[in-house]
Amino acid sequence: MGRLVMKFGGTSVANIERIQNVARHVKREVDAGHEVAVVVSAMSGKTNELVAWCTEASPLHDAREYDAVVASGEQVTSGLLAIALQSLGIQARSWQGWQIPIRTSDAHASARIVEIDGSEIIKRFAERKEVAVIAGFQGIHAETGRITTLGRGGSDTSAVAIAAALRADRCDIYTDVDGVYTTDPRVVPKARRLDKVSFEEMLELASLGAKVLQVRSVELGMVHNMPIFVRSSFDKPEDIDPHGTPPGTLISSEEDSMENHVVTGIAFSKDEAQISVRRIEDKPGVAASIFGPLADANINVDMIVQNVSEDGKTTDLTFTVPAADFARAKQTITSAQDKIGYARFDSETDVAKVSVIGSGMRSHAGVAAQAFAALAARNINIRAITTSEIKFSVLIDAAYTELAVRTLHTLYGLDQV
Amino acid sequence: MGRLVMKFGGTSVANIERIQNVARHVKREVDAGHEVAVVVSAMSGKTNELVAWCTEASPLHDAREYDAVVASGEQVTSGLLAIALQSLGIQARSWQGWQIPIRTSDAHASARIVEIDGSEIIKRFAERKEVAVIAGFQGIHAETGRITTLGRGGSDTSAVAIAAALRADRCDIYTDVDGVYTTDPRVVPKARRLDKVSFEEMLELASLGAKVLQVRSVELGMVHNMPIFVRSSFDKPEDIDPHGTPPGTLISSEEDSMENHVVTGIAFSKDEAQISVRRIEDKPGVAASIFGPLADANINVDMIVQNVSEDGKTTDLTFTVPAADFARAKQTITSAQDKIGYARFDSETDVAKVSVIGSGMRSHAGVAAQAFAALAARNINIRAITTSEIKFSVLIDAAYTELAVRTLHTLYGLDQV
Numbered sequence: 001m002g003r004l005v006m007k008f009g010g011t012s013v014a015n016i017e018r019i020q021n022v023a024r025h026v027k028r029e030v031d032a033g034h035e036v037a038v039v040v041s042a043m044s045g046k047t048n049e050l051v052a053w054c055t056e057a058s059p060l061h062d063a064r065e066y067d068a069v070v071a072s073g074e075q076v077t078s079g080l081l082a083i084a085l086q087s088l089g090i091q092a093r094s095w096q097g098w099q100i101p102i103r104t105s106d107a108h109a110s111a112r113i114v115e116i117d118g119s120e121i122i123k124r125f126a127e128r129k130e131v132a133v134i135a136g137f138q139g140i141h142a143e144t145g146r147i148t149t150l151g152r153g154g155s156d157t158s159a160v161a162i163a164a165a166l167r168a169d170r171c172d173i174y175t176d177v178d179g180v181y182t183t184d185p186r187v188v189p190k191a192r193r194l195d196k197v198s199f200e201e202m203l204e205l206a207s208l209g210a211k212v213l214q215v216r217s218v219e220l221g222m223v224h225n226m227p228i229f230v231r232s233s234f235d236k237p238e239d240i241d242p243h244g245t246p247p248g249t250l251i252s253s254e255e256d257s258m259e260n261h262v263v264t265g266i267a268f269s270k271d272e273a274q275i276s277v278r279r280i281e282d283k284p285g286v287a288a289s290i291f292g293p294l295a296d297a298n299i300n301v302d303m304i305v306q307n308v309s310e311d312g313k314t315t316d317l318t319f320t321v322p323a324a325d326f327a328r329a330k331q332t333i334t335s336a337q338d339k340i341g342y343a344r345f346d347s348e349t350d351v352a353k354v355s356v357i358g359s360g361m362r363s364h365a366g367v368a369a370q371a372f373a374a375l376a377a378r379n380i381n382i383r384a385i386t387t388s389e390i391k392f393s394v395l396i397d398a399a400y401t402e403l404a405v406r407t408l409h410t411l412y413g414l415d416q417v
Numbered sequence: 418m419g420r421l422v423m424k425f426g427g428t429s430v431a432n433i434e435r436i437q438n439v440a441r442h443v444k445r446e447v448d449a450g451h452e453v454a455v456v457v458s459a460m461s462g463k464t465n466e467l468v469a470w471c472t473e474a475s476p477l478h479d480a481r482e483y484d485a486v487v488a489s490g491e492q493v494t495s496g497l498l499a500i501a502l503q504s505l506g507i508q509a510r511s512w513q514g515w516q517i518p519i520r521t522s523d524a525h526a527s528a529r530i531v532e533i534d535g536s537e538i539i540k541r542f543a544e545r546k547e548v549a550v551i552a553g554f555q556g557i558h559a560e561t562g563r564i565t566t567l568g569r570g571g572s573d574t575s576a577v578a579i580a581a582a583l584r585a586d587r588c589d590i591y592t593d594v595d596g597v598y599t600t601d602p603r604v605v606p607k608a609r610r611l612d613k614v615s616f617e618e619m620l621e622l623a624s625l626g627a628k629v630l631q632v633r634s635v636e637l638g639m640v641h642n643m644p645i646f647v648r649s650s651f652d653k654p655e656d657i658d659p660h661g662t663p664p665g666t667l668i669s670s671e672e673d674s675m676e677n678h679v680v681t682g683i684a685f686s687k688d689e690a691q692i693s694v695r696r697i698e699d700k701p702g703v704a705a706s707i708f709g710p711l712a713d714a715n716i717n718v719d720m721i722v723q724n725v726s727e728d729g730k731t732t733d734l735t736f737t738v739p740a741a742d743f744a745r746a747k748q749t750i751t752s753a754q755d756k757i758g759y760a761r762f763d764s765e766t767d768v769a770k771v772s773v774i775g776s777g778m779r780s781h782a783g784v785a786a787q788a789f790a791a792l793a794a795r796n797i798n799i800r801a802i803t804t805s806e807i808k809f810s811v812l813i814d815a816a817y818t819e820l821a822v823r824t825l826h827t828l829y830g831l832d833q834v
Binding site for chain 2: 016019020050053054056057058060061062064065066067068069071072073075076078079080082083084086087093094096098099145146147
């Protein structure tokens with residue numbers, strides 16, 4: 001017997017029929033003897049509707065009132081799932097963030113969880129075998145007593161934080177995909193589902209566009225060493241053996257893995273724009289003079305490459321921004337040319353970033369070199385390279401994205417056999 | 418300067434445009450120097466949607482979960498109205514029932530208000546001139562910490578209870594009609610809006626089908642002597658002089674009225690069925706033997722007429738039930754014939770009740786006698802009569818309902834001139 005947190009997203013609770021399907025998933029785990037807390041999102045579409053109303057009422061609106069409005073979506077789902085569970089003969093009750101309480105910071109609309117008191121829920125596990133159905137995405141700011149929300153996708157974070165507070169054995173994230181893949185299956189049909197990835201690898205995969213989990217939930221799982229299991233909510237509850245190994249991806253600490261993947265997956269993002277600022281005076285503070293104004297303009301800078309200068313006097317700086325922000329970024333940099341002090345502004349708006357992720361890179365030399373050779377063999381020009389401990393990224397012409405991803409996927413032995 | 422509670426129902430907050438219209442009504446009162454608390458219902462249709470989901474999840478559902486689900490409707494409106502008020506430059510914040518708190522009994526789905534702590538809201542009136550936007554219809558059961566609701570239409574009751582707790586000068590109920598009428602204007606085009614009625618009169622008018630206000634809110638107004646002003650939310654806020662006398666009906670204690678109406682209004686209800694149980698043994702407990710089983714079957718009995726028996730041995734008992742319940746009522750009575758001990762069961766399913774209400778009846782003799790004569794002159798047969806201090810009702814054939822209402826409306830000088 002163990003203690004489980006099960007989290008279901010918006011598409012999994014989109015209507016009453018699906019909520020009843022979720023109830024059967026929960027019943028399966030309860031019948032297998034587990035203590036269960038369920039975390040639910042709003043029914044799909046509901047949060048968008050509520051957000052749209054806030055914006056219609058006033059484009060600039062009080063985040064505290066926004067939170068009161070949008071938190072209602074999860075409240076509805078929690079009550080409905082409790083009802084559906086009870087009708088299957090399972091003891092269940094709903095919990096709103098303020099009832100537990102889930103204490104958060106006062107950063108309304110993007111609050112951070114400060115503390116969760118899981119004692120009453122744990123007591124009820126023992127005394128009544130009661131399933132806790134918890135509204136995700138929300139909490140309360142203790143000092144003001146007002147409802148807070150964690151920001152879009154925050155239910156994943158709720159689930160992992162609650163799992164930690166309840167000292168659960170695992171946090172199961174039920175979603176509309178059946179796990180984390182080596183790359184986007186729409187680009188590489190031979191992409192494989194990963195049985196296991198480490199928190200660190202998942203952070204790189206998630207932030208690079210494998211939109212399975214909210215990044216913060218993975219960080220939280222890493223901090224609390226809470227294993228997260230990503231699995232499909234569309235599997236028939238009756239087809240799953242609760243004692244078997246269901247399909248899905250387990251995200252856990254590296255130490256728990258039998259072996260590290262050298263390469264775990266290939267991520268990519270199109271719609272990048274590359275900016276090169278040439279022959280900048282090579283002196284302290286020059287990077288700040290470029291990236292400060294971009295940050296002030298709320299432009300998200302991704303890859304940054306600065307080479308050691310040849311003459312010790314000037315250097316070239318290359319970085320990428322989202323294609324949608326390119327015009328503003330260009331305006332920001334060129335209007336400050338005198339202040340920054342550079343000779344030339346080059347740019348290319350049709351580029352893509354391809355990243356290779358794997359915690360085994362730490363101990364395996366030459367992983368990146370293989371990629372450069374394979375891409376060269378395909379005549380794919382590498383515009384820039386950045387590396388980190390468990391990842392390297394290359395910037396290429398966008399037209400070659402799919403070819404590059406498929407080439408690397410095969411190169412590192414990720415193709416399904 | 419005074420202190421006002423303003424309550425807006427579902428049709429008045431049906432979409433963002435109407436919520437913005439409500440905000441302008443509130444601004445008018447704030448600009449006139451009033452301290453204002455606003456009580457809101459769910460956007461029209463929302464509560465029905467939420468209730469339907471609960472029923473779809475399980476026809477027999479936990480009232481505690483039902484409350485968590487349906488209370489979300491008012492939560493949404495309160496946040497949206499606070500946003501709309503702020504965008505007009507007015508200090509405002511939303512309050513959920515549990516935040517104030519509005520403490521209620523634990524009778525989920527039909528809880529009664531136990532206590533409201535208005536101190537924080539009053540403090541904020543003084544310190545910040547802040548408008549309190551309160552989610553109607555809901556509260557919290559203090560011992561369990563769970564959300565409760567007051568039952569359908571409960572926002573009227575919330576508003577009056579909050580007005581009492583805040584020691585407001587008046588509770589304004591904005592609705593889709595502009596007041597309480599002498600009778601249904603669809604039946605009598607010459608029906609007049611009443612400027613003033615007493616709580617007692619309103620109770621009789623409300624329970625008899627003038628569905629302007631929830632009956633409990635009027636009872637509460639009477640207990641706390643809180644004047645209630647019924648007015649239209651569809652008037653243009655800009656057209657109303659906050660210092661003038663807007664159209665509407667003031668419901669207050671009789672003592673506040675300059676004079677009592679002899680007759681205030683004519684109420685009626687069709688879809689009644691009349692049952693007469695003939696020659697029952699006239700002994701103690703016989704009424705209980707009839708009405709007990711009907712109550713057990715959840716059949717609402719309205720008029721009850723029992724005459725003094727002629728021979729001192731048997732009596733006839735006549736009463737009415739809703740037409741929809743007639744078949745069940747008949748079954749209940751006839752299957753217990755031996756136990757009750759009666760000779761004959763008569764019934765008539767096509768009858769209507771017409772009631773004449775007026776607190777002046779207390780001091781004016783012969784009011785009812787005038788009605789009987791006027792109805793007789795129109796050849797309308799009176800099947801049964803009941804009277805109370807400020808009301809009398811006659812049971813007639815349903816076909817004559819409109820004629821009877823119009824006749825009495827003219828008789829008592831209620832027609833518009």
